Structures are given as C-alpha cells and as structure tokens.
Amino acid sequence: xxxxxxxxxxxxxxxxxxxxxxxxxxxxxxxxxxxxxxxxxxxxxxxxxxxxxxxxxxxxxxxxxxxxxxxxxxxxxxxxxxxxxxxxxxxxxxxxxxxxxxxxxxxxxxxxxxxxxxxxxxxxxxxxxxxxxxxxxxxxxxxxxxxxxxxxxxxxxxxxxxxxxxxxxxxxxxxxxxxxxxxxxxxxxxxxxxxxxxxxxxxxxxxxxxxxxxxxxxxxxxxxxxxxxxxxxxxxxxxxxxxxxxxxxxxxxxxxxxxxxxxxxxxxxxxxxxxxxxxxxxxxxxxxxxxxxxxxxxxxxxxxxxxxxxxxxxxxxxxxxxxxxxxxxxxxxxx
Amino acid sequence: xxxxxxxxxxxxxxxxxxxxxxxxxxxxxxxxxxxxxxxxxxxxxxxxxxxxxxxxxxxxxxxxxxxxxxxxxxxxxxxxxxxxxxxxxxxxxxxxxxxxxxxxxxxxxxxxxxxxxxxxxxxxxxxxxxxxxxxxxxxxxxxxxxxxxxxxxxxxxxxxxxxxxxxxxxxxxxxxxxxxxxxxxxxxxxxxxxxxxxxxxxxxxxxxxxxxxxxxxxxxxxxxxxxxxxxxxxxxxxxxxxxxxxxxxxxxxxxxxxxxxxxxxxxxxxxxxxxxxxxxxxxxxxxxxxxxxxxxxxxxxxxxxxxxxxxxxxxxxxxxxxxxxxxxxxxxxxx
Numbered sequence: 064x065x066x067x068x069x070x071x072x073x074x075x076x077x078x079x080x081x082x083x084x085x086x087x088x089x090x091x092x093x094x095x096x097x098x099x100x101x102x103x104x105x106x107x108x109x110x111x112x113x114x115x116x117x118x119x120x121x122x123x124x125x126x127x128x129x130x131x132x133x134x135x136x137x138x139x140x141x142x143x144x145x146x147x148x149x150x151x152x153x154x155x156x157x158x159x160x161x162x163x164x165x166x167x168x169x170x171x172x173x174x175x176x177x178x179x180x181x182x183x184x185x186x187x188x189x190x191x192x193x194x195x196x197x198x199x200x201x202x203x204x205x206x207x208x209x210x211x212x213x214x215x216x217x218x219x220x221x222x223x224x225x226x227x228x229x230x231x232x233x234x235x236x237x238x239x240x241x242x243x244x245x246x247x248x249x250x251x252x253x254x255x256x257x258x259x260x261x262x263x264x265x266x267x268x269x270x271x272x273x274x275x276x277x278x279x280x281x282x283x284x285x286x287x288x289x290x291x292x293x294x295x296x297x298x299x300x301x302x303x304x305x306x307x308x309x310x311x312x313x314x315x316x317x318x319x320x321x322x323x324x325x326x327x328x329x330x331x332x333x334x335x336x337x338x339x340x341x342x343x344x345x346x347x348x349x350x351x352x353x354x355x356x357x358x359x360x361x362x363x364x365x366x367x368x369x370x371x372x373x374x375x376x377x378x379x380x381x382x383x384x385x386x387x388x389x390x391x392x393x394x395x396x397x398x
Numbered sequence: 399x400x401x402x403x404x405x406x407x408x409x410x411x412x413x414x415x416x417x418x419x420x421x422x423x424x425x426x427x428x429x430x431x432x433x434x435x436x437x438x439x440x441x442x443x444x445x446x447x448x449x450x451x452x453x454x455x456x457x458x459x460x461x462x463x464x465x466x467x468x469x470x471x472x473x474x475x476x477x478x479x480x481x482x483x484x485x486x487x488x489x490x491x492x493x494x495x496x497x498x499x500x501x502x503x504x505x506x507x508x509x510x511x512x513x514x515x516x517x518x519x520x521x522x523x524x525x526x527x528x529x530x531x532x533x534x535x536x537x538x539x540x541x542x543x544x545x546x547x548x549x550x551x552x553x554x555x556x557x558x559x560x561x562x563x564x565x566x567x568x569x570x571x572x573x574x575x576x577x578x579x580x581x582x583x584x585x586x587x588x589x590x591x592x593x594x595x596x597x598x599x600x601x602x603x604x605x606x607x608x609x610x611x612x613x614x615x616x617x618x619x620x621x622x623x624x625x626x627x628x629x630x631x632x633x634x635x636x637x638x639x640x641x642x643x644x645x646x647x648x649x650x651x652x653x654x655x656x657x658x659x660x661x662x663x664x665x666x667x668x669x670x671x672x673x674x675x676x677x678x679x680x681x682x683x684x685x686x687x688x689x690x691x692x693x694x695x696x697x698x699x700x701x702x703x704x705x706x707x708x709x710x711x712x713x714x715x716x717x718x719x720x721x722x723x724x725x726x727x728x729x730x731x732x733x
Contacts, residue, residue: 099450100557103653105485105637106454106550108557111446115434118532119441120497120547124539150440162455164545197453200545204459210499210535210545212455215441222435222443302440318438 076176077169081201087173091180095160096193097216107197109160113219116159118212119150125207132261133250136175138282139209140182145283147213148191149303149346152287155223155294156215158191163211166204179209182282190287220294223350228300228319232351234366235358237293238285240308241333244342246280249273285346292359293350301350307343310385312374315351322371323351324378329365340376341385411511412504416536422508426515430495431528432551442532444495448554451494453547454485460542467596468585471510473617474544475517480618482548483526484638484681487622490558490629491550493526498546501539514544517617525622555629558685563635563654567686569701570693572628573620575643576668579677581615584608620681627694628685636685642678645720647709650686657706658686659713664700675711676720 076084089102100108109116123129123143134142144161151158163183167176180196187194194215251259254266270277278284285303293301300319304311312323325340333339351368352358374381411419424437435443444451458464458478469477479496486493498518502511515531522529529550586594589601605612613619620638628636635654639646647658660675668674686703687693709716 100559104557104559104561105488106452106491106548108450108452108489108552110450114446116444116446116451117441118444118495118497118547118549120499120533120535120545122499122501122535122537122543122545124501124537124543126540127538153440154443156441160453162453162547164455164457164547166457166459166541166543198455200455200457202457202459203462204541204543205461206501206539206541206543208457208459208501208539208541208543208545210455210457210543212453212497212499212547213441214453214549217443222439224435224439226439 073172073174075169076167076171076173076203079173084173084176084201087177088180091177092184092196093188095195095197097159098197101197102199107160107162109197109214111216113217115217115222116214117151117154117156117217117222118214119147120210120212121146121150123209130261132263133254133266134281136178137182140179141186141282143209143211144183144186145190145285145346146305147211148186149285149287151213151215152290153301153303153348155220155290155298155301156217157291158194158213158215160194160197161187161211161213163196163199163209165199166202166208168205168207169203171207223294223298223301225300225302225315225318228315228321228351228368230321230368230370231354232299232368233354233356233364234323234325234368235350235352235362236347236365237289237362238347239279239345240330240347241335241339241342241345242276242279243283243344244338245335246276247344249276250280280344283344283346285348286361287348289359289361290348293348293362296352296359297356298350298352301348304345304347304349305343307341307385308349309340309374309381311349313385315349316373322369322373322375323366324369324375325366327377329363408507408509410504411502411506411508411538414508419508419511419536422512423515426512427519427531428523430530430532432494433532436532437534442495442497444532444549446551448552450552450557451549452486452489452491452552452557453549454482455545455547456481456485458544465596467598468589468601469616471513472517475514476521476617478544478546479518479521480525480620480681481640482546483521483622484620486548486550487625488636488638488683490555490625490633490636491552492626493529493548493550495529495532496522496546496548498531498534498544500534501537501543503540503542504538506542558629558633558636560635560637560650560653563650563656563686563703565656565703565705566689567634567703568689568691568699569658569660569703570685570687570697571682571700572624572697573682574614574680575665575682576670576674576677576680577611577614578618578679579673580670581611582679584611585615615679618679618681620683621696622683624694624696625683628683628697631687631694632691633685633687636683639680639682639684640678642676642720643684644675644709644716646684648720650684651708657704657708657710658701659704659710660701662712664698
C-alpha cells in the first residue's frame with residue numbers, strides 16, 4: 064500500500080460509453096408514482112388520473128442560462144427542475160414526471176452528471192412529491208445544454224390559463240419578487256474576475272457573504288404547490304414569473320384583454336422596487352382571483368385587474384423594458 | 399423604383415425578439431387533434447383517451463447529429479420529428495403532440511426557423527395525422543440544438559416493451575435496413591470538400607445523383623403507423639432502429655433475456671449485409687411476434703428469437719461494434 068493515494072484522474076464524458084453514464088445516473092432518480100414504465104424503453108408510460116394532462120419544456124444553456132463558474136451541477140439540476148415544475152403548477156396541474164435531454168461537453172467529469180441528477184431528484188422530492196425523472200436522452204455537444212420536459216395531471220380540475228383575468232380581480236403573488244434578480248446582479252458584479260468573466264473563486268466568497276440571495280438565483284425555492292391550491296380557490300389566470308413580474312403580468316394582460324395595476328406598497332419589504340417589478344427568475348406564481356376570494360397561503364395581494372391594457376404601477380403605465388427577452392437581452396460577450 | 403431590387407439582408411435570430419420569432423413560427427403548426435390548449439400558455443393541455451400515455455425525448459445537435467451543410471432546415475425538422483414519433487409508435491401508442499425546444503445560433507436566418515417548423519409539421523401530417531407541435535421553448539446558443547419531446551395515447555392498448563420477446567417468436571422489421579447508413583457513408587465520402595468538411599455544393603451534386611439514399615439519411619420516411627398495427631397483432635417486443643439493427647436487437651435480447659438470430663437471407667435486397675445489420679438511423683420498427691402470428695404489413699420476418707443471449711446472424715454470434723454509441727463514436731474533428 065502506498066502512503067499517498069495516487070491522484071485519481073476523474074473520468075470524463077469522453078471516456079465513457081452511453082451505457083456507463085446511464086448506469087451512474089439512473090439509480091439517482093426515484094420512481095415516479097404514476098410511471099408504469101420509467102427510463103430504459105423507447106418511451107416512458109404514464110398512468111393518468113384525470114382526462115387531461117399538461118406538457119411544458121424549458122432549456123438551460125451554458126452561456127445565456129447558467130455558468131459552471133456560478134452554478135454547481137446540483138444547483139443546475141435543481142433550477143432546471145424548478146423552471147419546468149413551475150410551468151406545470153402554474154396551470155393548476157400536479158407534476159408527475161420529467162424527461163431530461165442532456166448534451167454534455169466531452170470534457171465534463173461524470174461526477175457532474177451525477178450531481179446534476181441529484182439536483183433534479185431533490186427538487187422533485189421537495190417541490191413535487193411523486194414526480195421524478197422517467198426518461199431522457201444523452202448526447203455530446205460543444206455547448207452544455209439541458210432540455211427538460213415536464214408533465215402533470217390536471218386531476219379533473221380546469222386548467223388555469225393566462226386568459227381568464229377579469230376587471231376587478233385581485234392580483235396575487237406566491238413567492239419572492241426580485242430576489243433572484245438581486246442574486247444575479249451580485250454575481251455579475253462580484254462573482255467575476257477582473258475581466259468580468261464568471262469566476263468560481265470570486266463566487267465562493269460571494270456565496271459566503273450572501274448565501275440567501277445567491278441561492279435565490281442559483282437554486283430558487285418558490286412555493287409551487289400553491290398553484291394547485293390557487294386552482295382550487297378559483298384563480299382566473301395564473302403563470303409563473305420567469306422573465307420579470309411586469310413582463311409576465313403584461314402577458315396575462317394581453318391574453319385576458321385587461322390591464323394589471325400593481326401596488327408599490329405590496330413590495331415595501333423588497334429593498335429595490337424596480338428589481339421587484341422587473342426582475343425575473345424567481346418562479347413565483349402570479350395569479351388573479353375573483354374579488355373577495357380567500358387567497359390560499361402564501362399568496363398575497365399585489366394589485367388589481369382593470370379595464371384597458373398593459374401593466375401599471377400605482378395607476379401609472381410602466382414603460383421601458385419590462386423584463387428579460389432571451390433573444391435581445393443576451394450578449395454573448397458579457398461574462 | 400429602382401431597376402434592380404436592393405438585395406434584402408435576411409433577418410437573423412440576433413435581429414429579432416422572441417415574440418417576432420414566435421409570430422413567424424406558430425402559424426406553421428397545425429392544431430393537434432387532442433390539444434385543448436396549444437402554444438402560448440405555460441403548458442399545453444392534452445386530452446387523453448385511454449388511461450395511459452407515453453413520453454419520449456430526443457435531441458438533434460449540430461455536429462454529432464446533423465450539419466447545416468447537409469441538412470436543409472426542413473429536413474432537420476422532418477428528421478427530428480421522425481426520431482421522436484418512432485419512439486412513440488414503437489410503444490404501440492398513437493402520437494398526439496410534440497413540444498419543441500430550439501436553441502438557435504445568433505447568426506441563423508429566421509427563414510431557417512420557419513422551414514424547420516414546416517418540416518416538423520409535414521412529418522406529423524404524413525406520419526402521425528392529428529399530432530402537431532403544441533408547445534416549445536426558444537433560446538440562443540453557440541451550438542444549434544433541437545430538443546423534442548413527443549407523447550402519445552396508448553388508447554387502452556398495453557405498451558409494447560423491449561422485454562417481452564420469448565424464444566420461438568418471429569423477429570420482424572417494418573422499414574429499411576441500412577439505407578440511412580448508406581446515405582451517411584455517401585455524405586462523408588462525397589458531401590465534403592477537399593479537407594473532409596461537410597460542404598453544401600458537394601452535397602448538392604450528390605443529392606442530384608443519389609436522391610433516394612441521401613433522403614433516407616436526411617429525411618427518413620419509415621412506415622411508423624405500423625407500430626399500432628403491431629401492437630394490435632400481439633407484438634411481444636418492439637423498438638425503432640436508431641443506433642443499428644444489431645445493436646438495437648441486442649437491447650431487446652438483454653431486456654427480454656433471450657437471443658435474437660437474424661437471417662442474412664432476409665437482407666438479400668440490400669447491397670451490403672454489414673450495413674444492413676449494423677447501420678443506424680433508418681427508424682424502421684423492429685418487433686417480435688408469437689410464432690404463427692400474421693405479420694401486419696409492411697412487417698417482414700428477418701429472424702427468430704432463441705434461448706441464450708446476444709445477437710446472432712445465421713446462428714453465428716455477432717461481435718465487434720454492433721452500431722453507434724454517441725459517446726464513443728463521435729469524433730468532433732470528423733467533418
């Protein structure tokens with residue numbers, strides 16, 4: 064026996080066969096409660112309770128959506144699950160399964176794929192019990208890409224669309240407003256090296272100082288199951304806040320043919336009103352309820368629906384950039 | 399009026415907002431027969447006939463899976479639809495919808511995304527009537543990536559898994575064996591420039607000379623609806639041939655705990671037995687049926703299931719590389 068163990072070279076994606084990678088990843092996924100066939104066949108088989116299910120898809124791409132210097136693989140898996148589960152809950156449905164397509168770079172350690180799988184599983188366990196990864200695809204790419212599709216059972220509830228808000232409805236929010244954006248601002252300001260490139264060492268120091276705000280950006284924990292409570296309570300419209308509260312509110316306004324008037328007083332606990340209203344990625348649930356409806360916890364009233372169109376704050380139309388558009392807002396040179 | 403129209407600069411992904419791109423793409427998708435809510439909300443809402451549905455996901459990545467110098471955008475959309483529809487049919491299910499995540503490079507003309515949408519729609523219309531794109535995600539990436547998830551209704555049939563083949567069953571194939579691989583060999587040999595890089599001009603000449611073989615690779619047209627007929631006829635196992643007939647047969651053999659013995663005489667119409675047995679991407683349906691079962695058209699018998707394990711040809715175990723493993727077979731420098 065040698066006194067100092069030989070440094071083990073980590074196995075990389077390029078060293079492994081697809082079946083070896085699957086053997087390492089698949090045991091990390093729980094069995095989904097309603098999956099009769101999980102990973103390993105041509106497709107997963109899902110048992111359905113109600114007559115309707117919902118389906119949504121969302122990608123995480125290295126560069127515009129995440130950076131390895133910032134996100135741990137576990138956090139990436141967690142966040143990717145959250146963004147998809149949020150869309151299922153925002154319809155009033157109960158998430159039942161995810162399929163996960165991963166295009167990994169050849170130089171990625173296999174442990175990163177294992178930790179990513181752990182993050183997916185942990186988010187499902189905490190935010191959507193019974194839901195798990197039921198299938199996927201593995202490939203190689205020069206750009207790490209994660210594409211998740213989530214589905215869920217409406218359990219005979221009506222889907223809560225963006226188009227049902229009516230003048231007089233109360234606007235309510237379950238979850239944070241602006242904390243994920245605050246974390247992102249900190250990362251761009253301090254989680255970078257002197258050239259502005261995302262940097263793991265700088266990020267470690269920032270995490271130690273601002274763990275909650277950084278976690279709000281890298282691994283958000285919105286109260287998603289409240290989406291089902293909202294549907295049961297008669298929510299007239301709902302969506303999750305991914306691109307910014309004002310921008311997403313404008314989508315409900317347009318789909319419903321109404322205006323949404325936000326009250327600044329609802330955001331006094333936030334240090335920065337602009338960030339609360341225009342910041343994205345909190346994946347809070349934004350819903351409208353009939354006037355007088357009891358709001359299910361943790362929804363809180365943040366405004367009122369009116370006639371007209373667009374988004375207002377304290378009665379004044381919001382202008383300028385309402386939030387994040389991935390096609391025009393991303394600068395590949397930034398970071 | 400000028401005599402010569404000014405050359406119009408094509409609009410690129412980087413010039414457009416997400417909403418402009420959606421406005422150009424979404425009208426190109428038909429309405430899915432069982433979608434109550436299609437693109438535009440947080441998730442699509444699908445109405446289910448039987449108690450079970452199937453879900454599968456598959457990516458197309460620039461480099462390992464396709465090259466713009468070879469594939470037109472229409473063909474890329476077509477092929478991506480086919481690879482996913484094949485997995486749904488291979489379970490014995492009827493495809494009902496697709497969600498489509500696109501990560502486009504900033505320099506891509508918007509017309510390419512329109513033609514890609516047309517290819518997706520055309521493949522659904524021809525191979526899976528009633529099925530259409532019901533949702534998606536748009537993003538930007540340095541590597542063009544298309545991630546599709548397809549789902550389908552089992553309509554109260556039992557799913558046909560890989561694990562049900564029994565000794566004595568007949569092995570049958572619906573579709574081509576080796577033609578897609580033949581097309582790929584031609585593309586690597588002649589659809590390239592002097593340095594071996596995929597080249598559009600060389601490919602155009604090759605297409606003119608070998609239109610059918612090139613189409614077999616770039617836009618395969620397997621007889622997928624036969625998957626439902628196979629399920630009704632009592633198929634004991636089924637999958638689509640994506641990575642190679644022998645490699646995929648070995649997966650049925652392993653899952654079922656049997657051996658699969660292919661008959662070379664079944665492939666005399668193919669110019670090259672090796673390519674027929676080891677070539678992938680035809681997306682033909684490979685199924686096993688009880689001895690004596692009437693094979694639904696166009697399935698043809700190609701072998702017999704036996705005791706033991708592995709894949710044989712005329713009783714001799716096949717060795718060496720049975721097909722394509724994306725993690726070990728792809729050389730990023732090739733082409």
